[in-house]
Amino acid sequence: MNDVSPIARDLHARAAVRALVASEIREVANAGLGDPDILAFWFGEPDEVTPAYIRDAAVASINAGETFYTQNFGIPELRDAIATYVSRLHRPIASSKVAVTASGMSALMLTIEALVEPGDRVVCVTPLWPNLTEIPKILGADVVRVALEFGRTGWTLDVERLLSALTPGTRAVMINSPNNPTGWTIPREAQQTILEHCRRHGIWIVADDVYERLYYATAGKDMTCAPSFLDLADPDERLVSVNSFSKAWLMTGWRLGWIAAPPALMPDLGKLIEYNTSCSPVFVQRAGVVAIRDGEPTVLHTLERFRAARDFLVAELSRIEGVHAALPSGAMYVFFRVDGVTDSLAFCKRLVREAQLGLAPGSAFGPEGQGFVRWCFAAGQDRLAEGVRRLEAFLDR
Numbered sequence: 001m002n003d004v005s006p007i008a009r010d011l012h013a014r015a016a017v018r019a020l021v022a023s024e025i026r027e028v029a030n031a032g033l034g035d036p037d038i039l040a041f042w043f044g045e046p047d048e049v050t051p052a053y054i055r056d057a058a059v060a061s062i063n064a065g066e067t068f069y070t071q072n073f074g075i076p077e078l079r080d081a082i083a084t085y086v087s088r089l090h091r092p093i094a095s096s097k098v099a100v101t102a103s104g105m106s107a108l109m110l111t112i113e114a115l116v117e118p119g120d121r122v123v124c125v126t127p128l129w130p131n132l133t134e135i136p137k138i139l140g141a142d143v144v145r146v147a148l149e150f151g152r153t154g155w156t157l158d159v160e161r162l163l164s165a166l167t168p169g170t171r172a173v174m175i176n177s178p179n180n181p182t183g184w185t186i187p188r189e190a191q192q193t194i195l196e197h198c199r200r201h202g203i204w205i206v207a208d209d210v211y212e213r214l215y216y217a218t219a220g221k222d223m224t225c226a227p228s229f230l231d232l233a234d235p236d237e238r239l240v241s242v243n244s245f246s247k248a249w250l251m252t253g254w255r256l257g258w259i260a261a262p263p264a265l266m267p268d269l270g271k272l273i274e275y276n277t278s279c280s281p282v283f284v285q286r287a288g289v290v291a292i293r294d295g296e297p298t299v300l301h302t303l304e305r306f307r308a309a310r311d312f313l314v315a316e317l318s319r320i321e322g323v324h325a326a327l328p329s330g331a332m333y334v335f336f337r338v339d340g341v342t343d344s345l346a347f348c349k350r351l352v353r354e355a356q357l358g359l360a361p362g363s364a365f366g367p368e369g370q371g372f373v374r375w376c377f378a379a380g381q382d383r384l385a386e387g388v389r390r391l392e393a394f395l396d397r
Contacts, residue, residue: 020134024345024364032352039387040358042348044180044332045252046378050287051298054251057290061283070282072273073266074100074258078285081292082258089212090230097235097260099269100285102277104210104244104257109135110272111240111259112172115204116141120171125157127335127365127372129180132208141171147368148184150337154326155184159193166194168201176208178215178226181335181365181374183328185215188227195232195239204238205229210257211331213248213299216307224303226330236262247332248299249291256280256288306332309377309384316388317375322395332378335362338395341371348373355394357387 012018025042032038049055073079076095083095101107108131116122118140124133126145136143146162148155166173173194177186198205207229215226233239244257261269273279291298310327313334317325325336341347344361351357362372377384 016137016140020137021130023130025360027345028348028352028361029358031349032356032358035356038352038356038358039383039390041376041379041387042358042360042374044247044376044378046247046250046302046332047380047383048250048302050250050254051295053294054249054287054291054298058254058283058287061286066282066286068282070279070285072270072279073098074280075282075285075289078289078292081289085292086230086260089225090228091233093230093235093260097263097266099259099261099266099273100280100288101257101259101273102280103255104208104242104246105131106255106277107242107244107257107259108132108206108208109138110269110276111206111242111261112136112139112141113272113276114265114268115172115206115240117171121167121169122171123162123165123173125162125173125175125179127179127181127362127369128174128176130364130366132174132176133366136172136174144170145366145368147366148179148182150182150326150372152326154328155179155182155335157184157186157190159190162194163197166197166201166203170201170203172204172206173198174206174208175229176210178211178328178330180211180331181333181360181362181369181372183331183333183335185217185226185330188231191227191229192232195229195237198238202238204240205233207239207241209241210244211247212243214303214306214332215330216303216310216327217329230260236264238262240265245288245291248302249295250298250302251287251291254284254287256284306378309379309381310334312381313375313377313384313388316385317391320388320392320395323391332376334375334377335365335369335372336375337372341373344370344373351391351394355390357390357394 079095122136245251322339344363348361360374362369
């Protein structure tokens with residue numbers, strides 16, 4: 001006889017958490033991690049290690065004994081450096097509007113925790129990195145997807161369709177540009193239209209700007225970056241910009257990011273940082289100071305290296321019959337369609353098993369990505385070429 005009460009037997013997480021979508025990227029990667037014969041392009045990660053001058057700053061900080069707690073918002077040196085950097089790229093911003101976070105991912109979670117309540121309506125431009133669409137659901141929000149469209153010239157947004165979804169009472173719109181996975185980058189005119197609409201209806205804009213420096217339309221100009229809502233918004237607008245050191249500075253494993261937000265939001269963000277991570281490690285922040293202060297050559301090197309990789313990969317994919325790829329204007333991915341693929345997850349699992357090639361299934365980024373595959377091109381040309389060879393051989397079977 002089982003005398004355990006129903007309450008005692010209920011060991012599950014709450015319903016909103018159980019309903020979260022597990023990462024299909026991880027599902028594919030788990031099938032191949034540890035196999036040295038697999039060429040892996042599934043994660044959004046550069047293949048170069050963090051430069052020595054950044055690593056050395058962290059080591060020096062540790063050797064100096066900087067292993068204690070610090071301010072919730074980050075050390076003043078890093079907040080000042082970020083404010084100076086953002087002010088060069090966009091409109092001037094005070095360091096008091098900058099919060100340092102333990103990763104860009106943490107910055108996104110903190111932002112949504114600050115803004116969203118159960119039952120709120122949050123609109124996302126998709127396909128999209130699944131973390132962004134799932135975070136509002138953790139808070140009990142209703143997520144509405146507005147899909148980009150894929151054509152011969154790449155991915156585009158129907159702005160009027162997005163505005164129709166941004167109804168009065170909508171709490172926030174989340175826009176990742178340049179976009180993961182498509183590389184789509186929102187034009188300045190669309191930003192202005194969306195900003196004016198959100199002003200009228202009191203809607204927050206959450207801008208994921210993590211890939212803003214990986215923008216390929218402005219070669220040869222100093223301090224180039226993708227169009228940003230920060231260029232247009234007033235200091236007290238309902239705009240939160242989230243960013244990270246991961247991509248442009250080759251620091252994915254360091255877990256360091258920041259939030260730029262209106263002054264009125266900052267005190268409550270400070271509380272949330274305290275109750276989530278308390279603070280970012282000082283030695284990681286010291287590395288961030290050096291990266292953002294001295295790292296422009298690294299950013300430009302990364303940009304040009306990725307541009308060449310992008311051009312090579314798209315050209316190679318485009319010559320394969322049944323593969324449809326377009327040049328992304330930003331980020332570090334080619335999101336391409338393969339004729340006959342109706343189950344992206346199953347297709348990518350077969351690639352791992354039969355071709356030793358690791359790509360991310362398009363369905364991981366939502367139903368709009370079904371039939372597509374994401375390839376991270378942050379790698380050397382020889383490696384990319386071998387990956388294309390394996391894909392072509394697999395499709396020719």
